[in-house]
Amino acid sequence: MESISEEDKENVGGKAYSLSRLREKGFNVPKYFSVTADAYRKFLKDSGLEGQILLEIARKDFGKMRWEEMWDTSLRLKNRFLNSSIPEDLENVIRSEIKKSYEKVPVVVRSSAPGEDSANTSFAGIHESYVNVRGVDPILEHVKLVWASLWSDAAILYREELGLDIKESSMAVLVQELVEGQRSGIVFSKDPNNERHLVIESVYGLNEGLVSGDIEPDRWILDRENGAIVQHVVASNREKSVRLKEGGTFIEELSSTFSDKEPLSEDDISRIYEMAMLSEKVFDSPQDMEWTIRDDEIFLLQSRPITTLEDKEKSWYISLKRTFDNLKALRIKIGDILIPEMISDSGSMSQVDLQSLNDIELAEMIVSRRSTFEKWDSIYTKEFIPFAHGMRLFADVYNEKMKPSDPYEFMDLLSNSDLLSMRRNRKLNLLAGMIRKNDSLRKNIESGNIGGDFGKYFDEFMEVFGRSSYVEDKRQMIKLILELSSHPENEIISQKDPKELIENFLAIFDRKEKKYASELLDIGRASYKLRDDDNIYLGRIEGHYLDSIKEGKSRLSKRGIEQNITDDDVIKALKEKNYIPKAQVITRDLSHPGNVRIRQIQGQPASKGVVTGIARVIETKDDLFAVRSGEILVCDAIDPNMTFVASLVSGIIERRGGMLIHGAIIAREYGIPCVTGIPDAIDIISNGDEVTVDGYLGIIVIQRQ
Known part of the structure; x- marks a missing residue:
């Protein structure tokens, strides 16, 4: 840190350079060294x-990616970082520096990217920092983890939003001695909401709980002119503190002595105020600073400009990282409250005989069901989708600990054949099996005679699963079952023994951390299952809503009213006998670009294997029931209500990308190749094209027919 100069600013990054300047001005800064951006580029x-990163970022325009695709790209890159070795000459230099002063002391390994935390951009919370890292090899390993965090999904998204050139990104790393303070916090030398004020926030113990949002701080608002306290906002629940453990940190309960006492005295507040105002003079701009107090001595940990970019513009990127405690609470809410309420709402709807209602009652029922569907659709977005990050959190920890050659190996630990969609598919295959073994039954069904045991089991299937917007037409389902019965059953293929993988994963944790590891696996599995099941539950509610629309249109057709009218028109026409709605004009773009002579497309690998087959492009619900055994399913987006055709197809191609989307999940369950993230897949590929799906490399090869 002693040798850092103005010329090194871009090479050591914002954090390291700022601390160097503050140290020169007499601030109390813990000792540190910088692993430069040049070192990163050499690595x-x-x-x-370098070439692998360019290949990954060239797969698809980031602006067209969903979060699942962005996370997928990040996961693959991070795994490559973890499985790559630091060049020997570079490692020796870093190893030598660690041994000088840091081998036997705990350190913080922080990002310090060039351009990070400038006056116009703040990457606070975007790149990784690791607290309480001990030993030469662990420090080297965490340097790689910080380098990899340059390619986290949040960092990629944020750079994209700011218009920064992702290919030119680089990363320096700050390795700093860890000071275990009894009290810590942050200070804004200028309140972003009131330029006359300065804000101090403080907690007991380390800053980790404050920065992560796990611990609520006490907050003091001061007058910038004289440091007078304008307001003190007491933490509503001052009960926790972050302490060190053997590598990492943990949260513990405060004793009553401290829980009833504010963490800072008036003298502490005065000293922090003076430090903040002096730092502002050094940089000639308002500063956001982190500090800690050990034995009454204040240590300045980092200082960065208060960005002109409002925090709310960045909050979405940081919110991608759902904390473990948040996920546990969300799981209880979803499992104990929301899912039972969804089932109850769906059950109530199924009790209503729509044909017994008069027109006005039916119109009111449509309004009620639409309202219920819209309510649950909103809850799905706000509550259910965020819980999918349980899979993501498990994957990050699994890959960091296990360093598998396959970055998607974690999915084999989550795989769950008790998914609602898989139970539905097994029921379908049982029905198909009855026909497969009985030629006379096949002939009866083909002639429209559905009775006996088959008819009983089929009615039971439709009662349980026939309420989704896709599985509602009995005629179409019979057609699908007949197609299934014409070919051997496509059994679920286990990619690896999950028991062995689970044992290996848990064995890497020490006794104290095993409980956390087991809970993390449990959350990941619950998230995986719910990712599929919640769509089935939502599909049932949507199915009931569509049933009421269908009944309304059926009645209106007897009055000579055309079927292609809006739902609002259906409601109005049922209420007003003289109302004649205008039919919607449906146009199709006949200049279908399927004739574009693209022969090979690069997407994202989602399920291993290579297969060649005939493309079946899905553009409407009816297209699903035209699927034939062995075809390649080509679609815009799959949801679990559509995956009843999975046991028929030999491969899946999807526009949406990512390992966590439903097409990828069901493909891995059945062990069929899958490539996702293909822009305009349904436009580029035509029905009847011969396509090869390479689920290892994420490549699609098209042979035009």
């Missing part, structure tokens, strides 16, 4: 990662 070049 990329010598390890071959």
Whole structure:
């Protein structure tokens, strides 16, 4: 840190350079050293990662990616970082610096990217920092983890939003001695909401709980002119503190002595105020600073400009990282409250005989069911989708600990054949099996005679699963079952023994951390299952809503009213006998670009294997029931209500990308190749094209017919 100068600013990054300047001005800064951006670039070049990164970011325009695709790209890159070695000459230099002063002391390994935390952009919370890292090899490993965080989904998204050139990104790393303070906090030398004020926030113990949002701070608002306290907002629940453990940190309960006492005295507040105002003079701009107090001595940990970019514009990127405690609470809410309420709402709807209602009652029922569907659709977005990050959290920890050659190996630990969609598919295959073994039954069904045991089991199937917007037409389902019965059953293929993988994963944790690891796996599995099941539950509610629309249109057709009218028109026409709605004009773009002579497309690998087959492009619900055994399913987006055709197809191609989307999940369950993230898949590929799906490389090869 002693040798950092103005010329090194871009090489050591914002954090390291700022601390160097403050140290020169007499601030109490813990000792540190910088692993420069040049070192990062050498690592990329010598390890071959440079070319791999370019290949990954060229797969698809980031602006067209969903979060699942962005996370997928990040996961693959992070795994490559973890499985790549630092060049020997570079490692020796870093190892030597660690041994000088840091081998036997705990350190913080922080990001310090060039351009990070400038006056116009703040990457606070975007890149990774690791607290309480001990030993030469662990420090080297965490340097790689910080380098990899340059390619986290949040960092990629944020750079994209700011218009920064992702290909030119680089990362320096700050390795700083860890000071275990008894009290810590942050200070804004200028309140972003009131330029006359300065804000101090403080907690007991380390800053980790404050920064992560796990611990509520006491907050003091001061007058910038004289440091007078304008307001003190007491933490509503001052009960927790972050302490060190053997590598990492943990949250513990405060004793009553401290829980009833504010963490800062008036003298502490005065000293922090003076430090903040002096730092502002050094940089000639308002500062956001982190500090800690050990034995009454204040240590300045980092200082960055208060960005002109409002925090709310960045909050979405940081919110991608759902904390473990948040996920546990969300699981209880979803499992104990929301899912039972969804089932109850769906059950209530199924009790209503729509044909017994008069027109006005039916119109009111449509309004009621639409309102219920819209309510649950909103809850799905706000509550259910965020819980999918349980899979993501498990994946991050699994890959960091296990360093598998396959970055998607974690999915084999989550795989769950008790998914509602898989139970539905097994029931379908049982029905198909009855026909497969009985030629006379096949002939009866083909002639429209559905009775006996088959008819009983089929009616039971439709009662349980026939309420989704896709599985509602008995005629179409019979057609599908007949197609299934014409070919051997496509059994679920286990990719690896999950028991062995689970045992290996849990074995890497020490006794104290095993409970956390088991809970994390449990959350990941629950998230995986719910990712599929919640769509089935929502599909049932939507199905009931569509049933009421269908009944309304049926009645209106007897009055000579055309079927292609809006739902609002259906409601109005049922209420007003003289109302004649205008039919919607449906146009199709006949200049279908399927004739574009693209022969090969690069997407994202989602399920291993290579297969060649005939493309079946899905553009409407009816297209699903035209699928034939062995075809390649080509679609815009799959949801679990559509995956009843999975046991028929030999491969899946989907526009949406990512390992966590439903097409990828069901493909891995059945062990069929899948490539996702293909822009305009249904336009580029036509029905009847011969396509090869390479689920290892994420490549689609098209042979036009």
